[in-house]
Every structure is written in C-alpha cells, then in structure tokens.
Amino acid sequence: MATFMTGTTSGGQAKGSGATVSDTVTSAWLNARNNGGFVLLSYELNSKTNVVVIAEGEGGIEGLSAAAxxxxxxxxxxxxxxxxxxxTFKHxxxxxxxxxxxxxxxxSLHKNAVLNTIEGCVGEIDLAAILSTAEFPPPADEPETTKSSAALTLAHAPSPSFAPTLAPTPAPNPMPMTTTPASATAKEQALSDAAFLTTFGMSKEAFAKLPKWKQxxxxxxxxxF
Known part of the structure; x- marks a missing residue:
C-alpha cells in the first residue's frame, strides 16, 4: 500500500538547477530499494522549486501504477x-x-538534479507508458467476458421489426436421366462371326462399312440398341 505525504524541504539540498530536494528523499528511496518498492517526488504545494516525497510504497511497478x-x-x-x-532499479x-x-x-531543467538524488538506477521508464498499458479489472458483479458476449449478441441480433421475410427456395428440377447408347463395338462386336451373320445378315466387316444411321x-x- 502506498503512503502519500505532504512533506517540506526544511534542511533540503539546493541544486545548481534551482531545485531544492528534501532530505527525506534519500531515506525514502533506500527503504524502497530494500523492499522492492517505489518512491514518487513532486513539487511542494505552491512551490516551483522545492521537491518533496509525495508517495512511497511496496509492489514495484504495480504499486507505483496504483499510487499514480x-x-x-x-x-x-x-x-x-x-x-x-x-x-534492477529505474528512474x-x-x-x-x-x-x-x-x-x-x-x-526539464530540474529533472537531472532531482534524479541524481535517487541513486543506483539504470535507465528510465516513462510513467505515461506504464499507465497506458495498465489493466483495470471488471466489476465483480459482471465479468468482462459476460459484457463482451452481451455486446456481440446485441450487435449481431436482427431487429424483430425489420427481420426480412424470406420466400421458400424452390427445389431445383432434377436433371433428366440420359442413357448413353452402347458403342458400335459393345454388344454386336461381342457376337461370334456366325452369330453376327445370323443376327444382321452380313459380316462384321460389311456392317462396319454401313453409314452410322443404318448401323x-x-x-x-x-x-x-
């Protein structure tokens, strides 16, 4: 849990940039480092130069985000x-x-002077970037998945007043069945020469020379056929 403060800069250190940083910053930051926590500084109320601790606590980045x-x-x-x-530790x-x-x-002018009092940090993170990716849990009485499902249902459900009436689609007419005639070499050519001569009154060679319509x-x- 974060602790919010309204400190003063009595006994603070005046920096070359014009900022005066409270002596409590060093001890607050040491405590934050030992406990995996954070410390936040800002200007003292109604001051443009005095910098004080306004919040400190545990929980690392999550605790920092919640306090901010x-x-x-x-x-x-x-x-x-x-x-x-x-x-590691970040400014x-x-x-x-x-x-x-x-x-x-x-x-911006005061930044380096203030951050120099928060020692042992490697690099810097932008609090705005942390807050932009913070996740907020849905209300306990309505899970987020329920909300999303309801929204999708309403978005896609047609209005009863404007639901179109669809005429029944007639069944397609069945394609007529066609019978492919047997080829000229199917049934008649399967006959023996004697049976062919008896059936058609001619040899197979003579039959093959006939026009198609005569065959x-x-x-x-x-x-x-």
Whole structure:
C-alpha cells in the first residue's frame, strides 16, 4: 500500500538547477530499494522549486501504477524510482497534459538534479507508458467476458421489426436421366462371326462399312440398341 505525504524541504539540498530536494528523499528511496518498492517526488504545494516525497510504497511497478492513479495526473509533475521484476532499479518521469510550456521547461531543467538524488538506477521508464498499458479489472458483479458476449449478441441480433421475410427456395428440377447408347463395338462386336451373320445378315466387316444411321437401325431391329 502506498503512503502519500505532504512533506517540506526544511534542511533540503539546493541544486545548481534551482531545485531544492528534501532530505527525506534519500531515506525514502533506500527503504524502497530494500523492499522492492517505489518512491514518487513532486513539487511542494505552491512551490516551483522545492521537491518533496509525495508517495512511497511496496509492489514495484504495480504499486507505483496504483499510487499514480490516485493523483491528479493531468496537472502533476512527477519524478521517482522503482524496483523492477528483474531486480534492477529505474528512474521514473512524468509531466501531466495540463502542464504549461514554462512549467514543462522548468521541470526539464530540474529533472537531472532531482534524479541524481535517487541513486543506483539504470535507465528510465516513462510513467505515461506504464499507465497506458495498465489493466483495470471488471466489476465483480459482471465479468468482462459476460459484457463482451452481451455486446456481440446485441450487435449481431436482427431487429424483430425489420427481420426480412424470406420466400421458400424452390427445389431445383432434377436433371433428366440420359442413357448413353452402347458403342458400335459393345454388344454386336461381342457376337461370334456366325452369330453376327445370323443376327444382321452380313459380316462384321460389311456392317462396319454401313453409314452410322443404318448401323443404328440394324441394331434396334436386332434388339441390341
């Protein structure tokens, strides 16, 4: 759980940039490092130069994110340090969207002086990037999956008043069955020469020389078509 503070800079260290950093920053950061936690700094109320500890706690980046969401972020300048899952420490920076140009320039001028008091950090993370990927759990009485399913159902369900009436689709007419006639070499050519001569009154060679229509007529007459 984060601890929020309204500290002062009595006994603080004046930096060359014009910022005065509270002496409590060093001890707060040492405690955060030992407990895998975080510390957040900002300007003292109604001051443009005095920097104090405004929140500290455990939980690393998750604890930092939760604490930051309790602050008026749009109008806040933040610096800090946090322990990561890889057992390293990172500096933290953040400037709210409503901070004007002069205040942004002053915060940038004070940045290095303030972060130098948070020792042992390697690299820096942007708090805005952390908050943009933070996951917020759905309400306990309505799981997120239920919401999504309901939304999809409503989005795709047709309105009863405008549901189209579809005429029944007639069944396609069956294709007529066709019988492919036996080829000229199927039935009649299977006959022996003697049977062929008896059936058609001619040899196979003579039958083959007939026009097609005569062959068909002879086959029909013989019952072979």
């Amino acid at each position: 969401q309790s602050l008026p972020l749009n109008s806040t300048v933040l610096w800090g340090g946090v322990a990561t899952d890889s057992n 933290v920076t953040f400037i709210g969207e409503d901070i004007g140009g002069l205040a942004r320039g002053r915060a 068909q007529a002879a086959k029909k007459k013989a019952g072979l």
